[in-house]
Amino acid sequence: MSETSSSAHDPEPPIRLNLPPLSPSLFDAEPSELQQPNGSAVRHSSDPSSPTSSGYAGERGSSTATTVSQVEDILHNEIQEITIHDPQPLSHSSWLPGKRHSDEDDASISWRRRKKHFFVLSHSGKPIYSRYGDEHKLAGFSATLQAIISFVENGGDNVKLVRAGKHQVVFLVKGPIYLVCISCTEEPYESLRGQLELIHGQIIVILTKSVNRCFEKNPKFDMTPLLGGTELLFSSLVHSFSWNPATFLHAYTCLPLAYATRQAAGAILQDSADSGVLFAILMCRHKVISLVGAQKASLHPDDMLLLANFVMSSETSEAFSPVCLPRYNALAFLYAYIHFFDDDTYLMLLTTSSDAFYHLKDCRISIENVLLKSNVLSEAQRSLIDGGMRVEDLPPLPHSGSSHLGQHRLPSDSPERLREPDCGIGGAAGLWHFIYRSIYLDQYISSEFSSPINTPKQQKRLYRAYQKLFASMHDKGLGPHKTQFRKDENYVLLCWVTPDFELYAAFDPLADKALAIKTCNRVCQWVKDVENEIFLLGASPFSW
Amino acid sequence: MGCGSSFPDRGSRHMGRPHPEDGGGHDARNIRVKLVLLGDSGVGKSCIVLRFVRGQFDATSKVTVGASFLSQTIALQDSTTVKFEIWDTAGQERYAALAPLYYRGAAVAVIVYDITSPESFSKAQYWVKELQKHGSPDIVMALVGNKADLQEKREVAVQDGTEYAEKNGMFFIETSAKTADNINELFEEIAKRLPRPSDIVDYATSKLPPDVLAA
Numbered sequence A: 001m002s003e004t005s006s007s008a009h010d011p012e013p014p015i016r017l018n019l020p021p022l023s024p025s026l027f028d029a030e031p032s033e034l035q036q037p038n039g040s041a042v043r044h045s046s047d048p049s050s051p052t053s054s055g056y057a058g059e060r061g062s063s064t065a066t067t068v069s070q071v072e073d074i075l076h077n078e079i080q081e082i083t084i085h086d087p088q089p090l091s092h093s094s095w096l097p098g099k100r101h102s103d104e105d106d107a108s109i110s111w112r113r114r115k116k117h118f119f120v121l122s123h124s125g126k127p128i129y130s131r132y133g134d135e136h137k138l139a140g141f142s143a144t145l146q147a148i149i150s151f152v153e154n155g156g157d158n159v160k161l162v163r164a165g166k167h168q169v170v171f172l173v174k175g176p177i178y179l180v181c182i183s184c185t186e187e188p189y190e191s192l193r194g195q196l197e198l199i200h201g202q203i204i205v206i207l208t209k210s211v212n213r214c215f216e217k218n219p220k221f222d223m224t225p226l227l228g229g230t231e232l233l234f235s236s237l238v239h240s241f242s243w244n245p246a247t248f249l250h251a252y253t254c255l256p257l258a259y260a261t262r263q264a265a266g267a268i269l270q271d272s273a274d275s276g277v278l279f280a281i282l283m284c285r286h287k288v289i290s291l292v293g294a295q296k297a298s299l300h301p302d303d304m305l306l307l308a309n310f311v312m313s314s315e316t317s318e319a320f321s322p323v324c325l326p327r328y329n330a331l332a333f334l335y336a337y338i339h340f341f342d343d344d345t346y347l348m349l350l351t352t353s354s355d356a357f358y359h360l361k362d363c364r365i366s367i368e369n370v371l372l373k374s375n376v377l378s379e380a381q382r383s384l385i386d387g388g389m390r391v392e393d394l395p396p397l398p399h400s401g402s403s404h405l406g407q408h409r410l411p412s413d414s415p416e417r418l419r420e421p422d423c424g425i426g427g428a429a430g431l432w433h434f435i436y437r438s439i440y441l442d443q444y445i446s447s448e449f450s451s452p453i454n455t456p457k458q459q460k461r462l463y464r465a466y467q468k469l470f471a472s473m474h475d476k477g478l479g480p481h482k483t484q485f486r487k488d489e490n491y492v493l494l495c496w497v498t499p500d501f502e503l504y505a506a507f508d509p510l511a512d513k514a515l516a517i518k519t520c521n522r523v524c525q526w527v528k529d530v531e532n533e534i535f536l537l538g539a540s541p542f543s544w
Numbered sequence B: 001m002g003c004g005s006s007f008p009d010r011g012s013r014h015m016g017r018p019h020p021e022d023g024g025g026h027d028a029r030n031i032r033v034k035l036v037l038l039g040d041s042g043v044g045k046s047c048i049v050l051r052f053v054r055g056q057f058d059a060t061s062k063v064t065v066g067a068s069f070l071s072q073t074i075a076l077q078d079s080t081t082v083k084f085e086i087w088d089t090a091g092q093e094r095y096a097a098l099a100p101l102y103y104r105g106a107a108v109a110v111i112v113y114d115i116t117s118p119e120s121f122s123k124a125q126y127w128v129k130e131l132q133k134h135g136s137p138d139i140v141m142a143l144v145g146n147k148a149d150l151q152e153k154r155e156v157a158v159q160d161g162t163e164y165a166e167k168n169g170m171f172f173i174e175t176s177a178k179t180a181d182n183i184n185e186l187f188e189e190i191a192k193r194l195p196r197p198s199d200i201v202d203y204a205t206s207k208l209p210p211d212v213l214a215a
């Protein structure tokens, strides 16, 4: 299976989208992948002691977590007493069977059968949030979790990961707030931890980090009233973990638009930024149309994700709300003016001033006038319908002249439309899907889903596979160029990481490796050709 | 009553068209008024507004972030039109310090409780006191007992609402956003009680436009 390795290429000059061609030799230099008879993959981690070496396995493959003692799993067989053995290295931690819970609610079968639980609790064990069930009724369970955390904390080390059978329990301690995920989804530790970070971030968005002070005054402080009415924000965030790649890529994505259209939107947003708005963001669902920040202000992709989740979970056509951006300033509220132009497209104007509503409303009216005149709103609607890049439209590599999105889409008999003869579905060489992440821009583009990845279940499975790739590619200690080629019964996955970009591509499991590599080069060239339309250029947070 | 057919103003999220709301003609027959809804979370404030503005009831209501701003114009029998600019607030527990942001300068406050929840009735009384202390002096206040369709679960007697409202010089009505019962009546009654342009006091601050405009 899969190997992660660095190649000793000279570092490329940091020119945007400058592509060193991906060549088969990059892969051939590595030990070839081992294919297990059962189709699952065994990982040879470059760092076997890493607490993150959860290993890669096909969704139904066998677990590679052999360091874990097979204890009764906490959800299906009640635990009675929990002992943490050898908390460091963490992957050796284990839970031992213990005392039975008498609590009816965490004992209920349906509750236990869920694949993934999220809990938030205070350091005194008070429940704050639970993905399933009424968190108040789960007080017994929260206390158990809290006991574990205290135990490990007192041992001088924060517990981060516990394995119990096929379950992983991931902990994140944020001051007085403890976040826990119990999962049997085989997602890597880094992904689950990242999800807990986002849940914590969403709490900060609503309350700011100064909520911690309430616990200083009163350790038994009950936070639930402060979060009253916000359950939907959390459930939609948790849902996005399975459909929105931004949750693990830490990058945002743009709505594909003609360059001139996006420019027109950017120009009018810039005017409002010049009139005292800190951030002006125009979005269509979770995709950015344009965004502008005042001098030196930078917006982190995770903040954008949380902000968009906050706005899209709410019922409003026009609103004004305090909101905190955890990566920008976790201690202070900003004020967000929010306006929906239609069901999908909305404007967010953020300021530091609590009485700016009428000023921002005026800004919005002038922005709206420009957006209408330059057809930005109707173009956005059209883009939503048309979609973005499709693997079927991948142009052939020897490719000259400018390219536009969808140019290759229309005539199916077009000579430009290249299809490998031996793959009936997907794109060239059995390409099913790809994600391209520009490191320099903090943005990614994901191809549209098409046959055969056309059900939410298959999409979720593919994202989970990408997530594992992402986690393993971001293991520390590897060089600047990394490639990975993985094969299981579902896909051939190819990943290519350079200092400028990352490409994740999924192919038919029977795809030819050399052809797949060639196809990845074509994808990168294609992305470069249409970068004007799929990315927001010149707005990198770091260049403001 | 029979006054007022209401017509949607910015009911749904439609493709943007310019809203000529500023600088439009204001005269004695066209009143614009800022209205704030207050009350415990879950009593049905958003549902009341959506029923009034869009004529809909959606039981799976979404979160209200901070405060949602909606407007709706109604015509009274004397052919006056009243445009309500409504602040539907949320999370006052969270943003207690920020509540004045929304009620400052409001000409009308609608304080809502849930007739099945005595706690929400106490919370309503808290808001009344808060507004008496810090609201505009001429504020028109309405006390609303919502979810009147849940008669079998009632825990706050009509009498309690009526008496409390009377003592505090408020207008009282029980509504159901679910069945639409008394929703239009609530806003029509408020419209009738508004000070007419001839006796308007301008309590706008320098930063906010006048809350009740008249030519």
Ligand SMILES: Nc1nc2c(ncn2[C@@H]2O[C@H](COP(=O)(O)OP(=O)(O)O)[C@@H](O)[C@H]2O)c(=O)[nH]1
Binding pocket: A229, B039, B040, B041, B042, B043, B044, B045, B046, B047, B048, B058, B059, B060, B061, B062, B064, B146, B147, B148, B149, B150, B175, B176, B177, B178, B179
């Ligand atoms: N039976 C009944 N339920 C209502 C009524 N109004 C609102 N609700 C329900 O009460 C819940 C909270 O309503 P919402 O408008 O979000 O409350 P808010 O927090 O005050 O804005 C929702 O589940 C509504 O479906 C009503 O008149 N009758």
Ligand SMILES: [Mg+2]
Binding pocket: B045, B046, B047, B063, B064, B088, B089, B090
């Ligand atoms: Mg509400």
